[in-house]
Amino acid sequence: MLMGILAAGAVACLAYFVVIVLYSGIETAFAFIWFLFAAGLGLTAFSLWYYQKFPGRIPLRLPVSLVTLCCAGAAIMLLLQFLIIGRVPQVADSGLEYVIVLGAQAGKDGPGRTLRLRLDKAAEYAMQNPETILVLSGGQIGQEPRTEAQAMMDYLLEKGVPKGQMVLESRSTSTKENIAYSWLLIEELKKQKHKEDVQDPRPLPAYLPSAAGHGLERDRQIGILTSNFHLFRAMQIARKQGMKEICGIASPSDRVLFVHLCFRDGLAVLKERLVGNL
Numbered sequence: 001m002l003m004g005i006l007a008a009g010a011v012a013c014l015a016y017f018v019v020i021v022l023y024s025g026i027e028t029a030f031a032f033i034w035f036l037f038a039a040g041l042g043l044t045a046f047s048l049w050y051y052q053k054f055p056g057r058i059p060l061r062l063p064v065s066l067v068t069l070c071c072a073g074a075a076i077m078l079l080l081q082f083l084i085i086g087r088v089p090q091v092a093d094s095g096l097e098y099v100i101v102l103g104a105q106a107g108k109d110g111p112g113r114t115l116r117l118r119l120d121k122a123a124e125y126a127m128q129n130p131e132t133i134l135v136l137s138g139g140q141i142g143q144e145p146r147t148e149a150q151a152m153m154d155y156l157l158e159k160g161v162p163k164g165q166m167v168l169e170s171r172s173t174s175t176k177e178n179i180a181y182s183w184l185l186i187e188e189l190k191k192q193k194h195k196e197d198v199q200d201p202r203p204l205p206a207y208l209p210s211a212a213g214h215g216l217e218r219d220r221q222i223g224i225l226t227s228n229f230h231l232f233r234a235m236q237i238a239r240k241q242g243m244k245e246i247c248g249i250a251s252p253s254d255r256v257l258f259v260h261l262c263f264r265d266g267l268a269v270l271k272e273r274l275v276g277n278l
Helices: 002-024 032-053 061-086 113-128 148-158 175-196 228-240 258-275
Strands: 098-102 133-137 166-169 222-227 246-251
Touching (some): 133 175, 166 175, 175 222, 175 228
Parallel strands (some): 222 246
């Protein structure tokens, strides 16, 4: 039974690797991990079969160790996937003052598939909340012809989002930097807005709440908009940096690559935890 499950898992991983390569290309980040999983599961299944057929030729500890490793890895990744997907908000908070839109790959032809889905969600939110400022975050990475932030603005302008509703953060090259630099930019924007505010000397009409009351203002949260598979990690990094009043806005992700993207971000969560970013 166990040998059959392992063999089926190996076949499934190998088939998914082929699907990723055909759909998104051999250069897809971490695509080869599914080939390695297929090899590992296949080796484990083979070791069990070989031990059962020739029990004296290999020590029992070899198949037991391989099975234990497979089970432990699967348990860790399932827990991470529960955290990543299980906490994605179903409805975005409205009326946010600022929304940080996290960047992703952008080529010479414009934003990549993942970034386009984020920007479509950002455009939808901006149209529904015209007072919200979108902070487009992403620098120039590798062979990208321009900064991700500029590519994001160009795309959103074509979608009809007003230029005055967007600001660019063009220095960051990672999720940690996306959030840190965007937070600094928002603080500067708040200071500038505070300096430009002019108090109206006219008394409030009797039917409006008093200036000393709590109905006139409310704490304005900051939103972080990114892909559903990436939101958990982004929110945890933001809270680690001291951003308390934040909320998440999840965009959809590519359906074919969804499992791969979730797994890849699970590995990233482990890495961020090890280096102290979470």
